[in-house]
Amino acid sequence: MIPFDYARATDARTAVATVMARPDAVFLGGGTNLVDHMKLGVAAPELLVDVTRLPLDRIEEMPDGGLRIGATVRNSDLAAHPLVRQRYPVLSQALLAGASGQLRNAATTGGNLLQRTRCGYFQDVTTPCNKREPGAGCAAIGGWTRHHAVLGASEHCVAVHPSDMAVAMSALDAVVIVLGADGERRVPVTEFHRLPGDEPERDTVLAHGELVIAVEVPALPSTARSAYRKVRDRASYAFALVSVAAVLDTEEGRVRQARIALGGVAHKPWRATRAEEALRGAVPAEDAFRRAADAELSAARPLPDNGFKVPMTRNTLAAVLRELGTQERR
Template identity: 60%
Template sequence: MKDFAYLTAHDVPTAVRAITTPGAKFLGGGTNLVDLMRQNIERPDTVIDITQLPLDQIEELPDGGLRIGAMVRNSRLAAHRLIRTRYPVLAQAILAGASGQLRNMATVGGNVLQRTRCPYFADLAARCNKREQGSGCDAIGGFNRNAAIFGASEHCVATHPSDMCVALAALDAIIELESVRGTRRLPLVGFHMLPGDSPQHETAIAPDELITAIELPDLPAAARSRYRKVRDRSSYAFALVSVAAATEVRNGVITEARLALGGVAARPWRAHEAERVLLGAPATEDSFLRAAEAELTAAVPLSQNGFKIELAKRAITATLRQLHVEGSAA
């Protein structure tokens, strides 16, 4: 780990002024940044401690939505009464990620910005275009079992590791960003970027911006939502495929459908094609399967991850079935 300067910001204006210093990085929970610094992948000249910022509140908005401060710890968010009752998919996704100790440290803003867990990204002896632009991607011809089946390119096939962000994508979450230039808001669905020919650009955040909050809209359908994560082991493993789903059914017909996938792309993958098939369809096993198949038609597997296509179909179908059964029993 290289030497670095360290400072603590006690308010947002101080933090966003400090980040304009070349080579500066924000430090929240540190569960990702510190690991990458130890591996010499991240090499900041200045670390700005933002743990003292007043961004640790969960507030109900006048329109019925929720505002979640960027410094809210993941464990607290998952346990919050309004999250568990209005957006259970989000609580379930958070609890499916990492260990209890990490959730106690990790922040909402840091979770959104965490970097890929592709083994070639973490290996300085390997070629990785995310880490060193133009060096190549050893995952394409190497161990690619966990790699993307959507949105990949010849330059990068890594996946985004977050569980929380998959749920946020299904919920139409909005990210609030602050800089010395002012405030801007972006849909989370478009915040994470596909690799294209510039995989080193992973999100739409500018170098001088700070995530200050995540906002969730008022979504009645989200009260009946579920997160399913398929992984190699049940403890502390990243998703092979995950599904965040929320539906509303009236008189046996699906009137609202929200679906996002994890473990399949460089960003949480909003399953728009599956949603299109579901809307107006009967809430039956056949509809669930047709929606899953429609979404996976565009999947492009590599040499070792073709199984993800069938796995994703089954995970989508099983999640929608569970929602329907639970709704019928309510």
Template identity: 65%
Template structure:
């Protein structure tokens, strides 16, 4: 690991100034992904600015019904919070499907959103990777492709976003509060994470020095009936091959409203607007659910290693929506 300076500013503005003014600086929250990348030599900051004790670790209910999650709230605490469990089961379930108990106890809300892909080539400095070293090429296109993206990829990068939490937040339409050198702003999900295009080194729309200080969960009664389903190589402690976050409102056999996001399919958590559109106003039937999945995956670009993801995504979506429909009927 390369040597680095370490600081722990008392004010958020000082932290932002410290990182924004130093191209080699990085924020550290829980560090569960960053420290690992530093050990691998994938990320080599010359300065770490610790914001774990600086950012809020509280979960607050706002008067208008939103829930504000401090940027330093650990994943465990967010998953276990009574109001999150009640109002956003999809989010609790997504968090609990990720990582291990030890990691969830440390990993922060802001850091989870900004964790980087676990593409084996990104994590291996001996191999070319446009995300790690722009312009060197993508080893995954012709290499081990089981985890490769099937939607929204580019010739430059086929990596998938690793977060479960972000998939749920993308379905819910969460809003990130960002403090940057020019002041505060908000960035909505979807919209925080970007597709690779010609700049796969950029995972998000954030600029160097931007700091996620909190995430708001919207007032969304639809989410009372929501769920997260993750398909992976083993039953626990593995990244998603495919995951689905969904919320569904069915009245008299008709879908009134739906929210759907996929994980494991793309460079960003994939909000399934086409599937949602196909579902709304239609029958809450197995065939309609499958058709919605097929519509969303219509443009999928697959290779021999990851072609399985298309039927897996369609099947998982149908399973999830059927479960939510049955739940509604009870």
């Protein structure tokens, strides 16, 4: 382990000021991603500012019926919260699909949003990686790409975002509350993560020193149903090959609104806006679900080893929508 300095934050504004003052400083939450990267040599911060003791560990109901989730709420606690299980099954299911119970007990809401890709080339410091070292090249392009992107990739990076929770948050239109030197700002979670473009080293729109302090999830209509499904190589402790988070709201036998996000297919949780538009006003039936999936996947550009992700995404999306449509008819 490379030596580093450690400081325990006593308040959020001081934590922000401390990290902003040093380009080699980072925030430390549960550490389930950062510490791994420090051990691998992927990250070498010289100062860790521990924010886990800040009063950001509450789940509060908002006046409109939504929830405000503190950044240090543990994944296990969020998944098990009665209001989350009752109102947002998609979020509880996504959290429970991620990692092991031990890791969920340590991982935080803010840290989950900020976790970095599990691309094997990114984690192997002996290989070139534009995300780890801008301009070095991308070893995945021309390499083994089974787990890589089929949507939104660039010539500089084909990695995918690993979070399950963030996919559900995207389908829920959550808003990330961020604290910086100029105070708080609100970032829709659909705009929080970035596609790689020419700067694959930037996973999010955060500036150095900005701290996630909460996530707000708006209330859903009483008629809405939600679900999350994850397809992976084994039943547990594996990242998604493909995942689908969906919220379906129907009225008088027609889709009033659909909100869909895909995981395992892009550099960020992929909001499936084409599929949503195709479903609006449609009868919630198999042919409509598959047309919506095809509309979204028309932009897919699979790599040599991951062409299977396209039909897998189509089938998984149709299956989740079918499940939600069945719930509505009961």
